[in-house]
Amino acid sequence: MVVDASAHSYNLAEDNYAAGRYSKAVVDAFHGAHYGLSPVGHRLSYENFARDWTLPETAKMLFVESDYDFACHHVTPINAFKDGGCSVAKAKEAREQWPNRFQVYAGVDPMFPEQALDSLEQQVDELKPVGIKLYPNSYTADGVVGWHMDDPELAFPIFQRALDLGLKAIAIHKAIPLGPVPMDHYRMDDIDAAAAAFPDLQFEVVHGGFAFIEETAFQLARFPNVWVNLETTSNLAVAKPGAFQRVIAGLITHAGEGALDRLMWASGASVLHPEPPLKWFWEHFHFSEEMREREGLPEITEEVKRKILGLNYLRMHGLDPKTVAKNIEGDEFAIARAKGKAAPFETSLSKGLAK
Template structure:
């Protein structure tokens, strides 16, 4: 908790960014994006040099960064199916390790590549057998199977809809799709959000989570969460603007709620993507510094960003989306190893101090 507010981080993933994990040439530009991103969004003390960042991160490091070096209570592990990397960049195996070691701290999103055809369905079946606490399905709009990058859209009745139907048969109710941030020199069209409209209409019993919502296509995203109760915004990466571009975050956040107001505030939730950047400074800025200026509030008739609003975004909205009894879930982590290392109300450990690169952070 931070200042008495529970925190659920909607995305964490320990990437393997070693060159040995590169499967196709596309792995290098993807690695360059996330590696440079760490240094561009982080304040002093939270930056890592390239050699310290581009390595195989362990799930234990992501766990301690989240629960010991930060105020996070629960975190959602995303299996990432980026086939430019041998293990997809964030492996199933690390997720299974988290499940075995810290089942009360983690929730899980399985991940497949819809353009792999039958293999995608088989992968989904297998992961559903392996993970016990699956709360969602993670997808990417590009496929890196060969030397050329292919793309697909969420409203494709032949590619996307069969995957949604298969996930639904497994009891999955939330589909998370990476949007807004193109991963390298690829077509922008697959990162737009327009294609989510038809998916939300065709599958009203599923929820669609826009990961990186607010980084681009603000007007379209704002109208989506106004028109569709089953479309949600995950603030992963967008949250980093709180630290390096606070005015830009204010404009983005105001734009997201400009049409839906209080209703829209109920469809936005917190995510950091730990370990892409260190989660702590962004969270502290959101809780302790962020507000909408009187000028923006008055001009657009926006609601106040109160402590209750922040509480909803940091944990309650995500818990409601997934049917999580937040009080019961938090009671299960009392007295665990992370609670003993950082009792509620105490200062987190220094950034990266529990990882293998604590001595090179600058």
Template sequence: MLFVESDYDFACHHVTPINAFKDGGCSIAKAREARERWPGRFQVYAGVDPVFPEQALDSLEQQVEELKPVGLKLYPNSYKADGVIGWHMDDPEIAFPVFQRALDLGLKAVAIHKALPLGPVPMDHYRMDDIDAAADAFPDLQFEVVHGGFAFIEETAFQLARFPNVWVNLETTANLAVAKPGAFERVIAGLITHAGDGALERIMWASGASVIHGEPPLQWFWERFKFSDEMREREGLPEITEEIKRKILGLNYLRMHGLDAKVLARNMEGDEFSIARSKGKAKPYETTLAKGLAA
């Protein structure tokens, strides 16, 4: 879907610790397989549930040893048989020990699911306020707001303005580019209006595959996205150049993790996806639908 049917080259695989799903949503075993089979195409974020602190810290150490992750993925809700429990990023007893252990283990980033509630749960834990204290207490960690801008645009923008270690991951938000392009334009404009042009250095595209196919939003963004002249004049917005688009589509993410685009490109040369793409990009689901039905 990403490497043959789309123009994506490199991916970050998140272990998802949502215990309401059979394997958490995306298991450690799947992350291990992705890293082992395609080391030139994937890096990995570990995933733990901070509500269970001892288990979370032990699992994090195990995943660091097994997966060699570069970051940590967290969800603000924990799902148990008797209900849903939420936690906050500024909790010194639940969250901070996990952040400290991640830092001690050499991880660079903490990705936190925000803005987009997972089902009929209280919105409180999906708000942005609690990121402030975390970003301030752990300046050496990069806090990646997943689904950033889908809601709480102004709050997110002010965090981008105040904390140099807060980043916005456009997973799901990016899909507005096709479904509701006007809404997507307002999201990006809102982030820049309050945070300034520097926000464009810490906004990162994400496909969200395989929930939604990544190619249509990517193609729309690269070929068509720009601010209208009216909006630029009214809001004082910059022109969205190809250079800015390249940063959002990958260069910002590589810079956050200290990765070299040329080195990554060399590592992909001659792999199975490069060979398949050399024959021409496949249409969405052309190479994946039959496999999915067979499974």
């Protein structure tokens, strides 16, 4: 059972820009990650990348071009874009079109607290989300402003409302700054107070381990409601396998073997093609005997890989793997996938444009 904990169908087209140079800077950052972390055969030119990606493209990328079974589609409240980058409408399409393939997270911007609370309630009614996606800064006409997870006036009311509405997870983008913005809001330490104040919420560190490995590990060790979402970090497995190995080893070294129960696989599709890191992780990832002895690391068994690739996510959200598997039997993606895995981007509007 392979689950993508972070899937998106971004609209990166210029007519969706809302913050001038900052909008382009975000798109540049996305394309830089796409090109730099993708292997040959899975790279798109800027022109073919910076466009409006449809939900069917993302779905086919995951379930026909790759070996994924289920995904969480995020609403992204990046106000550098008119629709936030990945709109509520696309999340609604995912829930209505393929409810057995997708869960969704709502998305709000805490820098506008009243609007955020109203929007959260509307999205809960419209989308039936299971969590919220947050970003640590906003883009304004005057520049960039940010907030912290331990802010009792901006952040805590949103967490409390999420809890009251029955949501389980708070996913916060960390570690990777979006464009020329201050690094301060992408650091880890502000999660501590939030996790302590809301023990019934699960705090999901998106891009966990890409930076601040030790800080992330100590949070895993101290707070049982902190999880790591490996979006983008997972692509290090292909582009820089030694770096990926050091990330996972660092998390375990400081947090203990139990950290492996709170790591969740994610591809970041449509920014990155989901297949290469999945294939590499399943077929190649392990710690050498020498490294295990030197660092005191456990063996990475198939059971451990299955947890990271999907079972941990399903457990966090109270989903039964057998039920999820049964629900997707014989659907359009299962039928298409049974004919053989499609080539990268073959089923998208960029057919034949990968290099």
